[in-house]
Amino acid sequence: MKIRRVVWIAFIYFVLIVFALIYLMPFIRSIVASFMTWEQASRYPPEWIPNPLTFDNYVKLMRLKLFGRWIINSALYAGIIVAGNVLFTSMAGFAFARLRFVGRDALFSALQALMMIPGFVTLVPNYIIIYSLGLVDNILGLAILGIVNVSSIFLMRQYFLSLPEEVFEAARLDGCGPIKMFFYIAFPLAKPAVGAVAVYQFLGAWNAFLGPLIFLRSPENFTLPVGLSFAFQRAMWVEYTPLIAGSLVASLPTIVMFVVLNKYLIRGIAITGGKG
Amino acid sequence: MARVVLKNVTKKFGRVTAVDRLSLEVKDGEFVVLLGPSGCGKTTTLRLIAGLEKPDEGEIWIGDKLVNDVDPAKRDVAMVFQSYALYPHMTVYGNIEFPLRMAGVPKEERRKKVLEVAKLLGIDELLDRKPSQLSGGQQQRVALARALVRNPKVFLMDEPLSNLDAKLRVKMRFELKKLQRKLGITTIYVTHDQVEAMTMADRIAVMNKGRLQQYGTPEEIFFKPANVFVAGFVGSPPMNFVRGRIERREDSIYFVSEYFSLRLLSVYSELLGREVIMGFRPQHVGVSPAAREGFVEGRVLGLEKLGIETYAHLYYGDLEIVVKIPETIRVKGDTIYWRPKEDKVYFFDPRSEKLIKVGVRG
DSSP states (O other): OHHHHHHHHHHHHHHHHHHHHHHHHHHHHHHHHTTSOHHHHTOSSOOOSOSSOOOHHHHHHHHOTTHHHHHHHHHHHHHHHHHHIIIIIHHHHHHHHHOOOTTHHHHHHHHHHHTTSOHHHHHHHHHHHHHHTTOTTOHHHHHHHHSSOHHHHHHHHHHHHHSOHHHHHHHHHTTOOHHHIIIIIIHHHTHHHHHHHHHHHHHHHHHOOHHHHHHOOSGGGOOHHHHHHHHTBOSSOBOHHHHHHHHHHHHHHHHHHHHHHHHHHHHHHHHHTSOO | OOOEEEEEEEEEETTEEEEEEEEEEEOTTOEEEEEOSTTSSHHHHHHHHHTSSOOSEEEEEETTEEOTTSOGGGTTEEEEOTTOOOOTTSOHHHHHHHHHHHTTOOHHHHHHHHHHHHHHTTOTTOTTSOGGGSOHHHHHHHHHHHHHTTOOSEEEEESTTTTSOHHHHHHHHHHHHHHHHHHTOEEEEEESOHHHHHHHOSEEEEEETTEEEEEEOHHHHHHSOSBHHHHHHSSSSOOEEEEEEEEEETTEEEEEOSSOEEEEOGGGGGGTTOEEEEEEOTTSEEEESSOOTTOEEEEEEEEEEOSSOEEEEEEETTEEEEEEEOTTOOOOTTEEEEEEOGGGEEEEOTTTOBEEEEOOOO
């Protein structure tokens, strides 16, 4: 009996490790390749030990005049998106979950339907709107588009629904209108959900590529992902190894964030999976 | 402080009528308990008074004011919820202070009042703790303190003791009642626990299916139940009910059912020929181990020993009669003889289920 159990667990771990390796492979490959010359990195079959070991790719990265600027742009973009989502979607989620008003459920269904529309469909209309606002090639214009996110509203709503209704009723009897109730009771209680929304939105904004690529034009306004992809594009080819090094540097904050805040991410999933 | 009056209040949720034409008057300073099984509309009634629900019909008065369209915050009522509904992110101090903060009371005064009420309830040592660090009984006190601190006109409580363990519940019952007497605040208290209702209330309103069944003092409810529902709901174990007929046989009057017949006093002659439901409490039965004139034979199905009291369940086919066995009697074998005490018998109309006659002393 015991032996069978051990064998079973060993088998499970074996499968898990194999899958983990498959998922990790591109990442490991990137780390290794960032220390290789392009000549070695592009060899087939692939080699796994950098020879010669070179820091050239990172040096090239540091030499980019706009590298710091792109990091700041990305941070600014992600910052606005996170702040906007935290504030507005928690308010909207609270209203949908706890306030009674005419058309509430219809409105919420309409919003949910929006989640089914692929982002590409709205790309052109969004561009036209931002263009007529004179905000093309401006981080602000780009950020406005992501300042409120339907899935964040959904997540917040589900979280507020999961809180006991009596707490809100008690607040009502204690003299809270909807606004006081939001700021004194609902928002402070929603920290876990707010944390999840913040982390998701930060990851999304920090890694965003298509949006910034379309809405930003001048190199000094680029975010990090877009900037890097342009920086190493030569006339006929792409200099991949410094690009890989750049991507690794760019993903550093998101990796750190995941390690620190992954309980919020998991909680976010748990919330959405909860009560309908 | 104020009286509360409900006039023909109706509340529907979709097709379900939760409260049906309810009229009720709670006098100034009175402690009224709304008693009934779950789903009888008692909590909805409380929420209507609080303003958390709006009535579909009828009027709700608090003091001299019609409050149908008054926001809950402005009704000057405080409510204690079954789950206490403390604000988990605030300390005990913050919780008690909150209603005062919302009312714009200056900080110094808030502090004074919070300390005062905390002392009254014996929680002044806990003010820095969060609700999650408190026991159930302590949370209960914090909820009470939060409700008391702004000196409301009316105090509403929704099963506030049901989450406490049995010992603490008994203790809190008396403390609550003492506190209410001391402060003299009009209190409406919802519970499904008849013992709570009997021990605490000045008056009890028994509700079933959204309707008021009876409104009276605990004694009236217990000794003069208005109908079969009230009679069966109040008292433990519940009252025995037997359907039958009042008939004359030879020279005596008998209650005749399909299970047994029982000779009655002649005062019941006014009921002659009527179909009735006879009701009597298990405690109000004479029991004999041997056959006796006028006693009914019963086959013991089982004995329910509750320490000090023992109840016998007697078998009559689809009818089960429960009787209390006096301490002096030891049940041997599986047969005993019993008869209800004449002055503690109730007769109800089988159709309307209303009380038609209370037993008289013979």
